[in-house]
Amino acid sequence: MQVKEPEPPSTIHLSAALTAETTLGPRIPSFRSALVTTLRDYGIYFALALLVAYFAVALPQFRTPESALLVLLQVSVIGIIAIGMTFTILTAGIDLSVGSLLAVAGMFSGVFAQKDPSAANVFLAFMLPVLIGLAGGAINGVIIAWAGVNPLIVTLGTLTAYRGFVVWYRVNPIYDLQSYYRVVGQGAVGPLPIPAVILLLMAGMAWVVLNYTRYGRYVYVVGGNPEAARAAGINVPLLKFSVYLISGFCVGVAALIFTSRLMAAQAISGQGFELQAIAAAVVGGASLFGGRGKITNTIVGALIMGVLFTGLVMLNVPAPIQQMVIGVIIITAVWLDAVLRQKGY
Amino acid sequence: MSDHAPIVRMRAISKAFGSTVAVNGVDLDLMPGEIHGVVGENGAGKSTLMRVLSGFYADYVGEIALDGRAVRILHPGQARTLGIGLVHQELSLVPELTVADNIFLGREPLARVPGFLNLTAARIQARTLCRELGIALRPEAKVARLSIAERQLVEVAKGVALNPRVLILDEPTSSLTHQEIGRLGHIIRGLASRGVTIVYISHKLDEVFAVADRVTVLRDGRRVATAPISEWTEATLVQAMVGRDLSSLFPRSRGARGGVRLEVRHLGRKGAFRNVSFAVCSGEILGLYGLIGSGRTALAEALFGLTPAHEGDILLDGARMSIRSPLDAITHGIAMTPEDRRLRGLVPMLPVRTNLSLRALRALSRVGFIRGLRERTEVERIIQALAIHTRSQTVEVSTLSGGNQQKVLIGRWLMVPPRVLILDEPTRGIDVGAKAEVHAIIDRLARDGLAVLLISSELPEILGMSDRIVVMRDGTVAGEVTRQEASEERIMTIAAGGAAERTAS
Numbered sequence: 001m002q003v004k005e006p007e008p009p010s011t012i013h014l015s016a017a018l019t020a021e022t023t024l025g026p027r028i029p030s031f032r033s034a035l036v037t038t039l040r041d042y043g044i045y046f047a048l049a050l051l052v053a054y055f056a057v058a059l060p061q062f063r064t065p066e067s068a069l070l071v072l073l074q075v076s077v078i079g080i081i082a083i084g085m086t087f088t089i090l091t092a093g094i095d096l097s098v099g100s101l102l103a104v105a106g107m108f109s110g111v112f113a114q115k116d117p118s119a120a121n122v123f124l125a126f127m128l129p130v131l132i133g134l135a136g137g138a139i140n141g142v143i144i145a146w147a148g149v150n151p152l153i154v155t156l157g158t159l160t161a162y163r164g165f166v167v168w169y170r171v172n173p174i175y176d177l178q179s180y181y182r183v184v185g186q187g188a189v190g191p192l193p194i195p196a197v198i199l200l201l202m203a204g205m206a207w208v209v210l211n212y213t214r215y216g217r218y219v220y221v222v223g224g225n226p227e228a229a230r231a232a233g234i235n236v237p238l239l240k241f242s243v244y245l246i247s248g249f250c251v252g253v254a255a256l257i258f259t260s261r262l263m264a265a266q267a268i269s270g271q272g273f274e275l276q277a278i279a280a281a282v283v284g285g286a287s288l289f290g291g292r293g294k295i296t297n298t299i300v301g302a303l304i305m306g307v308l309f310t311g312l313v314m315l316n317v318p319a320p321i322q323q324m325v326i327g328v329i330i331i332t333a334v335w336l337d338a339v340l341r342q343k344g345y
Numbered sequence: 346m347s348d349h350a351p352i353v354r355m356r357a358i359s360k361a362f363g364s365t366v367a368v369n370g371v372d373l374d375l376m377p378g379e380i381h382g383v384v385g386e387n388g389a390g391k392s393t394l395m396r397v398l399s400g401f402y403a404d405y406v407g408e409i410a411l412d413g414r415a416v417r418i419l420h421p422g423q424a425r426t427l428g429i430g431l432v433h434q435e436l437s438l439v440p441e442l443t444v445a446d447n448i449f450l451g452r453e454p455l456a457r458v459p460g461f462l463n464l465t466a467a468r469i470q471a472r473t474l475c476r477e478l479g480i481a482l483r484p485e486a487k488v489a490r491l492s493i494a495e496r497q498l499v500e501v502a503k504g505v506a507l508n509p510r511v512l513i514l515d516e517p518t519s520s521l522t523h524q525e526i527g528r529l530g531h532i533i534r535g536l537a538s539r540g541v542t543i544v545y546i547s548h549k550l551d552e553v554f555a556v557a558d559r560v561t562v563l564r565d566g567r568r569v570a571t572a573p574i575s576e577w578t579e580a581t582l583v584q585a586m587v588g589r590d591l592s593s594l595f596p597r598s599r600g601a602r603g604g605v606r607l608e609v610r611h612l613g614r615k616g617a618f619r620n621v622s623f624a625v626c627s628g629e630i631l632g633l634y635g636l637i638g639s640g641r642t643a644l645a646e647a648l649f650g651l652t653p654a655h656e657g658d659i660l661l662d663g664a665r666m667s668i669r670s671p672l673d674a675i676t677h678g679i680a681m682t683p684e685d686r687r688l689r690g691l692v693p694m695l696p697v698r699t700n701l702s703l704r705a706l707r708a709l710s711r712v713g714f715i716r717g718l719r720e721r722t723e724v725e726r727i728i729q730a731l732a733i734h735t736r737s738q739t740v741e742v743s744t745l746s747g748g749n750q751q752k753v754l755i756g757r758w759l760m761v762p763p764r765v766l767i768l769d770e771p772t773r774g775i776d777v778g779a780k781a782e783v784h785a786i787i788d789r790l791a792r793d794g795l796a797v798l799l800i801s802s803e804l805p806e807i808l809g810m811s812d813r814i815v816v817m818r819d820g821t822v823a824g825e826v827t828r829q830e831a832s833e834e835r836i837m838t839i840a841a842g843g844a845a846e847r848t849a850s
Contacts, residue, residue: 212717214710221703224692231651231681231689232703232757233672291694 040340044284044300047333051304055311062314069193075306076195077254077261079299081273082280083206084137084250086298087243089281090210091223092290093144093151095247098254098277100162101136102270105129105255107166110174110265113181125181129259130252136162137248141241159274166267173266177259185261195257199299202253206295219243224291279326280305283333304329350413352377352542353398353429353511358407360393367393369566370407375511380533380543382557382574384550385586386804386837390566391546395513398544399431400424430509432500432517438488445471445484448503474502478532494521501529505536512536513544516637518552530556548586548636550579550841562586580834583841587804587833595809596785599792602812603627605663606796607679607765609648612657617643618820621657625765625796630787632811633800636840640820641800642684645769648798649681650674651689661764675704678764682754682771684800686747690754693743697735698724700742700753705760727756731786748779755786766790767798772806784810804833816840 039046055062081098088095106129113125136158143154187194210216222229222239230236259265284301286293305326312322351374360368368390375381383391397405403419410416411427418424424431438447445468446453454466471484480498488496497517504512514533518526533556537543547553553560554574561571562585569585606627613619618640625631635641647654650668659666661677668674674681683689692700701724702709709720724738731752735745742753751771758766768787772780787810791797801807807814814831816824816839824839 212715213713214706214715215713217699217703217706217715220695220699221692224695225689227689228692228703231649231671231683233670233675235672287694291692 036340040337043336044297044304044333048300048304048307051307051311055307055314059311059314062311065191067310067314069191069196071303071306071310072196072199073193073261074310075302076193076199077258078273078276078280078305079199079302080202080250080254080257082277082298082302083202083295084243084247085274085277086206086281086284086286086293086295087210087219087246088151089223089278089286089288090219090290090293091240091243092226092288093223093240093243094155094278094288095137095140095244096152096155096274097136097140097158097162098247098251099270099273100159100166101133101248101251102255102258102273103267104136104162104166104169105132105252106259106269107170107174107265107267108132109256109259110177111170113177113259113265114174115178117178117180122180125178126184126256129255130249133248133250133252133255134245135248136251137245138241140248141244144244145237145241163267169267171267173264175264177263177265181260182263183260185257185259185263195261198253198257202250203295203299210295215239215242220291222290276305277302279330283330285337351375352412354410354413355394355398356408356410358394358397358405358409360397360402360405366566368397368405371563371566371568373561373568373571375542375544376559377510377542378537378540379558380537380545380556382553382560383544383546383563384548384553384560384582385563386548386802389563389586391563392515393566394563395431395515395544395546398424398511399429399513425507425509428508428510429513430504430507430511431513431515432504433515438496438499438503440487440489442488443484444475444482444486444488444491444499444502447488447499448474448484448506450503470506471502474506478502478505478535479528480532494525497521498525498529501532509541511542511544513546515546516548517545518547518549526552548841550582553582554579579838583834583837587837595806596781596788598788599628599630602629603794606661607648607798608658608660608663610658610660612644612647612654612659614643614647614652614654614656617652618647618817620821621817623815623822623825625798627764627794627796628791629812630791630797630799630810632807632814633798633817634802634804634807634814634836634840635817637802639817639840641817642769643820644817645681645767645798645800648674648767649679679767680704680758680763680765681767682751682758682769684769684773686750686754691742691750694741696739697728697733697742697745697753698738701727701738701756702760704757708761723760727760730759731756732782746775746779748775748782751775751779751783752786755783759790763795765796765798767800769800770802771799772801772803780806804836807836808833818842 061067081102085095085098109125109129112121112128115121140155140158143149144151184194189197210219218229218234218239221232222234222236226236258269280302281293281298282288282301283304284294284297286298308326308329309322312325317325353375355371355373358368358371359366371390371394373394383395385391396402398409398418400418400421400423408415409418416427418427439450442450448471449467454463454470455461456463468484475482475484478501480502482495482498488499491499501514501517517529521529530552533543533545545553545557557574559571559573560577560582562569562582564586603626605624608624610622612621621644623631633641633644643652646652648659648668650670650673653669659668666673666677668677687693698720702720705723706715709716709723721738727733728735728738733752733756734749742750745753755771771787772783775783787797787799799807799810808831812828814826814836815822816826816836818840826835
């Protein structure tokens, strides 16, 4: 559909006279502003390091490789969902339906994981959640991109609808899953749990896509200024559709891991996951207005939440207090980011 | 008029925005019951001066006296209390509310029960007002359902409802039809005969001659002259509006132009422009001039596919093209930098590099992967060629100065050489030094064989840069002049609706 374009040759030769003196000097950064800029860009790493250091000093049992793996394992499901969430947030969208979609995908995976381990059933138990994730994401994407309904509203609607569907389909949990099925959620490659491996793989892929491909560049541009994106010839609706497809895919993978780890498929799975995934992305500095955000920071954001949670549990902090602490941390992180930005750093 | 004392006396009023002085030491007297026309080019300071009087800028310099008593007007509420009302140039209505709601917005009649509004009273008052003004609108109608012209009348009603002693109308007719303009003129004269002082800001000369008693001309933020309408002729008014020498030098290195590159035949889009025909040659800069509302930006947006035309043909190198989207335009080698850099052009939070390479990414990538080194090299080439001042390729584009941001936008389209370049207000809001640089770039591009369509509200820029000038008025081409025969007076006369002229081409 595209006419092939010529490579950009240097046919526009602007004379040297143009490149000489101009009236507009560049800004020279002061040491202080350089410091603040560094803090803004890498502050989240410092924050994670501080948290880990604090818990490591305060808790002997936190200083073990086992607890590191525990954090990774805990973070993996939310982390994978947060990867997809980052794509939607980068386009100034959001996907609230991830928790409900996870329950739908997990339920159908469980249905086949319960049956005798024939090749077809094994295949469906592993593939169906991903396909369902893609389908759920496609429904969101079509409505958002081409019907032009606000993403918040669309995914709020599907959050409710997908949950309703899975409860209607099967309200009772499925527990007696075949034992082969536990490999995804409970297996390990060397010392690393498979969920963590999948998280790292998917984060790596997302990182490559967002930083080194044309598609990734377009995601940022569409989120940063959709009018400019259209004027530059980008198919904005198609791109918006695609990020919900990616989000759905991530949810499908997360659903497989989640169901396999619990060895149970439940209609009530995944409630509140959307908020945890959004929290990971925004703590990582993603802007809900689009165009700003990094996949590495989202993962670090998810790790911060995971470390915090694990550490607070080990400190025997009661669950309600944990929730309050995490709430305060989310707001502080985003507020700090906004303050640094307003100061022009 | 000298037998009356002025109701408003403004002395040595100045107002600056940053380093730009919009109004510079202006004196103005307004007499009771007069209709005072204020005219000038775009950017002459008309609106700013009147916004000072309406309390929008607390940091103005100078003195204002009302009925001989000195006042300092610090906010719009105060101006309203003093009896000064402003009808905005930009529409300031709330579309989801009704006509009556909008007219009484912020001062709704209260019901006896505290905290509740007396909506019936508002509706009745609004109906009376509309009848008095001869506006055929139902007070219950939702503003969102009204046409732009009807909304403008609601704005007028809103201003009149304040019962002001001085009513300022800022370009009140920019989207009214001829008939509606006549209607409005009638309303204005009615108000003036009841003793209301009217300030009528416009750059349409025929309207000013139709309604005004006295006229003040502003140019570059200064007052040029004030005189009764009988002492003005269309020629002297135009002369006063534009009478400045072309002091700034415009570069001109290009030679003979090539063949016709872009041709437009009978192009039209409903409600925006109609029957527009012209041609741009390779190596030529065609200036497109028109006052606000003349349809020039809508025309440019149609050529670039942002809002496609409904009728007529666009030909590139003699071949007809269908341009339904920006992608179509880009594919055919048409490039455009938008009037509003922030809205349509830049992606502010992304780096300079990303903003520059956006258009060329397809050519700069292999199987979807961007070739990083190639991208950096090509971006650096453009940064050098256009002398874009930036600390590095990775700083956010929003940190650059306006001039450099504009160069980034032009540079984006040069990464893959286009065949036609449309520049909509390329030097708006950028300082003098950067302006000269952008002008040099435009000249150089034309020399290299590009066909350039230059849209600008600044007459000196249009005159200095263009080989030919097409003037638009009321949505169509009102005249076309060559560089040799062009003068500010001549173009202004055509644009503001003097004797229409047209060279067969």
